Amino acid sequence: MTTLSNDYSDRYRQSLELLDRAERAIPSQAQTFSKAWTQYPRGASPVFADRADGGYVWDADGNRYIDWPMALGPLLLGHNHPGVNAAITRQLADGCAFSLPTKAELALAERLIDWFPYAERVRFGKNGSDATAGAVRAARAVTGRDRILCCGYHGWQDWFIGTTTRGAGVPDAVKALTTPFPYNDLPALNSLLEVHSGEVAAIIMEPMGIIPPEPGYLEGVRKLATEHGAVLIFDECWTGFRIDLKGAYGEFGVAPDLACFGKALGNGVPISVILGRADVMDVFDEVFFSFTFGGDMLGIAAAGAVLDVLEREAVLLHVDRIGTALMSGFRSLIEKYELGGYIGLSGYPGRHVMSFAGDGRDGLLLKSIFQQEGLARGILAAGWHAPSYAHSEEDVKMTLDAYDVSLNVIRDGLDQGDLSERLLGETVEAVFRKP
Ligand SMILES: Cc1ncc(COP(=O)(O)O)c(C=O)c1O
Known part of the structure; x- marks a missing residue:
């Protein structure tokens, strides 16, 4: 039972009561670690969402927030987008699951080939994990090799999650086949390829996950993959359609052999994609990438509507404007409160991430206080922003006004030496704990 002994006892009462129930029904009390109560200061934060519209989300207690995580990225056009809703509704009326392939899935495939x-x-x-797991399996089948080199986050499947601190349940034999490599470090990748010469089926990476590639880096990775006969897979599940309409290829001109997209393509309706060169993709004539809801019609309908909007309207221009204002406003606040040694910000206007650390302080404590104060003022953020077409300049202003208070509280706590007393809830946890 979460004690309701702080100023927030009324504000989050429903959420906390639901959390008590969820502890008896749902392991980890959420379907996704990054959405769970561990990511917000328990006792001083909402736990359950109720509904959403545009750039806003309401919690189980009826409090409204400006929604910056946007369901972990997918809501590029905003919640409840009329064009996407209309497409899904039309599809529902025509049937949403069939026992034959459909004209619509072919049309979407052709459209992505043009795109x-x-x-x-x-x-x-x-899910994005379907796409990355499918791409890895295709690479193994086409090369006849087993080893995978990876860089970034690639989802919940054994082949990847075994490399992380959340690898419980993955056999050691599977873990041994995937090796992470550091980003923006060609010599490191090169030496892994040499150590495992002739064994590497795929190099899979987030080509522009949070930090942009250094000049020549992606070209260098492309060259190494070709020289070593490995399939190059760009995992653009997070950044796809959000940073550049044509992904890393559009931004940097480097073509992978395969690419994976998810999240923003369906604006919240589940759909992911593997696309790429025919000589690799055609192994799917044989390779088993086959499941009941592959080609699910609601996802196909939503994706078609999303592409319509992206073609017709200057979505990314807006997202860029909102994100740039957020980033520069946040950086000014860090300067104003002289917190540069504790709080950082990196990424793109369309996806940027804060870091909390420094001077031996508990970064998670800093983050928790930051979140607590923002949440009390109607800002839902878990240390990063995914601006959408639905967010407004007024939302940015409200957010920065709230962050002004949050950073002031942190500054004061550091100066007075009583930082931990400022936290009225529990300290948040990292999804991937330190080993
Ligand atoms: C880069 C990247 N790849 C793959 C995935 C896995 O996607 P999903 O969670 O939809 O399975 C994610 C999810 O966050 C991601 O960010």
């Missing part, structure tokens, strides 16, 4: 110049074939999944 990405290097794509010759397309297959659909539901």
Whole structure:
């Protein structure tokens, strides 16, 4: 039972009561670690969402927040987008699941082939993890090799999650086949390829996850992959359609062999994609990438509507404007409160991430106080922003006004030496704990 002994006892009462129930029904009390109560200061934060519209979300107690995580990224156009809703509703009326492939899935595949110049074939999944796992399996099948080199986050499947601190349940034999490599470090990748010469099936990476590639880096990775006969897979599940309409290829001109997209493509309706060169993709004639909801019609309908909006309207221009204002406003506040040694910010206007650390302080404590104060003022953020087409300049102003208070509280706590007393809830946890 969470004690309601702080100023927030009324504000989050419903959420906390639901959390008590969830502890008896749902392990980890959430379906996704990054959405769970561990990511917000328990006792001084909402736990359950109730509904959402545009750039706003309401919690179980009826409090409204400006929603910056946007369901972990997918809501590029905003919640409840009329065009996407209309497309899904039309599809529902025509049936949402069939026992034959559909004209609509073919049309979407053809459209994506036109969209990405290097794509010759397309297959659909539901989660980003479907796409990355499928791409890795295709690479193994086409090369006849087992080893995977990876860089970034690639989802919940054994082949990747075994490399993280959340690898419980993954056999050691599987863990041994995937090796992470550091970003923006060509010599490190090169030496891994040499150590495992002739064994590497795929290099899979987030090509522009949070930090942009250094000049020549992606070109260098492309060259190394080709020289070593490994399939190059760009995992653009997070950044796809959000940073550049044509992904890393559009931004940096480097073509992978395969690419994976998810999240923003369906604006919240589950759909993911593997696309790429025919000589690799055609192994799916044999390779088992086949499940009941592959080609699910609601995802296909939503994706078509999203592409319509992206083609017609200057979505990314707006997202860029909102994100740039957020980033520069936040940086000014860090300066104003002289917190540069404790709080950092990196990324793109369309996706940026804060870091909390420094001077031997508990970064998670700093983050928790930051979140607590923002939440009390109607800002839902878990240390990063995913601006959408639905967010307004007024939302940015409200957010920065709230952050002004949050950083002031942190500054004061550091100066007075009583930082931990400022936290009225529990300290947040990292999803991937230190080993
Ligand atoms: C880069 C990247 N790849 C893959 C995934 C996995 O996607 P999903 O959680 O939809 O399975 C994610 C999810 O956050 C991601 O950010």
